[in-house]
Amino acid sequence: MRIVCVGGGPAGLYFAISAKLRNRDHDITVVERNPSGVTYGWGVTFSDGLLDCLYRNDPQSARRIFDSPASWGNQEVHVRGTRRAHLGGYGFAIGRKHLLDILVERATGLGVDIQFQREVKDLSEFADADLVIACDGVHSRVRRLYGEHFQTGVDVGRNKYIWLGTHRVFDSFMFAFEETTAGWIWFYSYPFNADTTTFIVECSPETWKGLGFDGLGPDESIKLLEDIFAHHLDGHSLMNPMRDFGKTPWLEFTRVTNAVWYHDNIVLMGDAAHTTHFSIGSGTTLAMQDAVGLADSLEAHDDLRVALEDYTEKRRAAIIGLQNAAVSSTEWFENVPSYIDLPITQFAYSLWKRRGDYPLWRYQLHLATQVATLRRLRRSVSVLRHGLRGRRRMKLADGRDRVSPARCALE
Numbered sequence: 001m002r003i004v005c006v007g008g009g010p011a012g013l014y015f016a017i018s019a020k021l022r023n024r025d026h027d028i029t030v031v032e033r034n035p036s037g038v039t040y041g042w043g044v045t046f047s048d049g050l051l052d053c054l055y056r057n058d059p060q061s062a063r064r065i066f067d068s069p070a071s072w073g074n075q076e077v078h079v080r081g082t083r084r085a086h087l088g089g090y091g092f093a094i095g096r097k098h099l100l101d102i103l104v105e106r107a108t109g110l111g112v113d114i115q116f117q118r119e120v121k122d123l124s125e126f127a128d129a130d131l132v133i134a135c136d137g138v139h140s141r142v143r144r145l146y147g148e149h150f151q152t153g154v155d156v157g158r159n160k161y162i163w164l165g166t167h168r169v170f171d172s173f174m175f176a177f178e179e180t181t182a183g184w185i186w187f188y189s190y191p192f193n194a195d196t197t198t199f200i201v202e203c204s205p206e207t208w209k210g211l212g213f214d215g216l217g218p219d220e221s222i223k224l225l226e227d228i229f230a231h232h233l234d235g236h237s238l239m240n241p242m243r244d245f246g247k248t249p250w251l252e253f254t255r256v257t258n259a260v261w262y263h264d265n266i267v268l269m270g271d272a273a274h275t276t277h278f279s280i281g282s283g284t285t286l287a288m289q290d291a292v293g294l295a296d297s298l299e300a301h302d303d304l305r306v307a308l309e310d311y312t313e314k315r316r317a318a319i320i321g322l323q324n325a326a327v328s329s330t331e332w333f334e335n336v337p338s339y340i341d342l343p344i345t346q347f348a349y350s351l352w353k354r355r356g357d358y359p360l361w362r363y364q365l366h367l368a369t370q371v372a373t374l375r376r377l378r379r380s381v382s383v384l385r386h387g388l389r390g391r392r393r394m395k396l397a398d399g400r401d402r403v404s405p406a407r408c409a410l411e
């Protein structure tokens with residue numbers, strides 16, 4: 001089959017790898033507008049669930065991904081730099097650029113043709129393709145070309161955010177809320193390699209305007225953020241990836257949904273098909289799971305239409321829970337002032353359960369986590385559990401090319 005992926009992000013590259021592993025005869029081209037090694041953003045989080053999936057699907061790239069990530073065994077919530085609570089939890093992150101480098105190398109090794117610095121304007125250039133995959137991200141041009149077929153819904157969030165980095169490395173995943181004369185502003189941060197941390201700042205549009213960000217240049221904006229969060233940054237600066245282009249990348253989150261995911265031989269995947277708010281850190285995971293799901297469906301069905309229907313149906317069902325959680329989480333962050341005056345332990349718990357309700361024992365565990373010895377105990381149990389799970393998946397994948405079936409597209 002001749003397949004063209006428009007977009008060389010995690011979705012496009014991981015699909016190319018997964019499809020080639022299932023059928024070496026596929027002729028796959030990935031078309032990416034950026035030069036090789038150039039991308040946006042800093043680190044992205046992922047969970048054991050995704051790692052299990054990657055090990056089952058392609059142990060070779062999974063080993064390299066797992067060799068690299070930073071991890072944390074606690075989350076901390078700070079308010080005004082003086083009140084602090086703990087959330088526990090465990091997670092991993094990897095630099096987006098590093099992840100893409102690994103995927104590019106693996107895909108190339110499997111014979112995928114990756115064409116960098118080629119921007120797709122319309123699909124006439126791919127008239128000979130059996131399948132065109134629109135994996136060109138949240139603002140997908142391909143999706144917009146066929147908008148009336150996909151019945152796309154686009155909602156723009158209220159809050160302003162900016163995705164920065166810093167060399168201040170925190171031990172934990174951090175949420176820190178600061179009060180300014182113009183209202184509340186906060187950051188979430190997590191390390192993604194030995195010396196770099198993702199640092200996402202968010203605030204309401206009123207606070208953003210009130211602080212004068214609408215009139216500030218890139219260096220002035222960063223300086224103001226460094227002043228606001230000086231207490232946490234401990235003398236480190238914030239890094240703005242767009243500085244050299246004279247831009248400050250303040251954005252609003254764009255929520256994308258599509259009633260229909262394919263049209264003729266064109267199918268949506270990753271952020272082009274659906275987005276989930278970055279506060280639940282799942283977009284890359286969903287994009288890579290879509291990729292495995294589509295490769296599975298193409299392997300299972302000779303008829304393209306049946307395969308695309310199968311993919312759509314399964315992936316829609318798989319993502320619905322996270323999409324709902326992402327909406328709840330977005331709303332929580334849009335209503336920070338309603339919760340911020342709660343006692344810190346309750347505030348932190350409200351932040352924890354922003355994705356939905358949890359059973360009562362979760363709250364008891366949260367209270368226990370505030371006690372240093374119990375927190376250390378929880379962390380040790382968590383490290384042990386994650387270590388065992390890691391060893392199990394490595395053993396499962398040991399010496400194999402692919403552990404079939406990947407199944408992760410449904411988890």
Ligand SMILES: Cc1cc2nc3c(=O)[nH]c(=O)nc-3n(C[C@H](O)[C@H](O)[C@H](O)COP(=O)(O)OP(=O)(O)OC[C@H]3O[C@@H](n4cnc5c(N)ncnc54)[C@H](O)[C@@H]3O)c2cc1C
Binds near residue numbers: 010
């Ligand atoms: C602030 C922030 C934090 C995030 N944190 C996390 C996190 O912690 N964990 C997580 O899992 N996810 C996170 N995400 C989400 C994640 O970045 C995306 O969901 C993920 O990158 C989607 O992958 P994709 O391949 O679908 O799209 P993308 O990664 O956007 O890739 C699309 C590619 O298509 C290319 N392209 C676009 N148009 C064209 C064209 N016309 N021609 C050729 N190429 C084109 C682009 O250059 C790009 O390389 C975060 C997102 C944001 C904004």
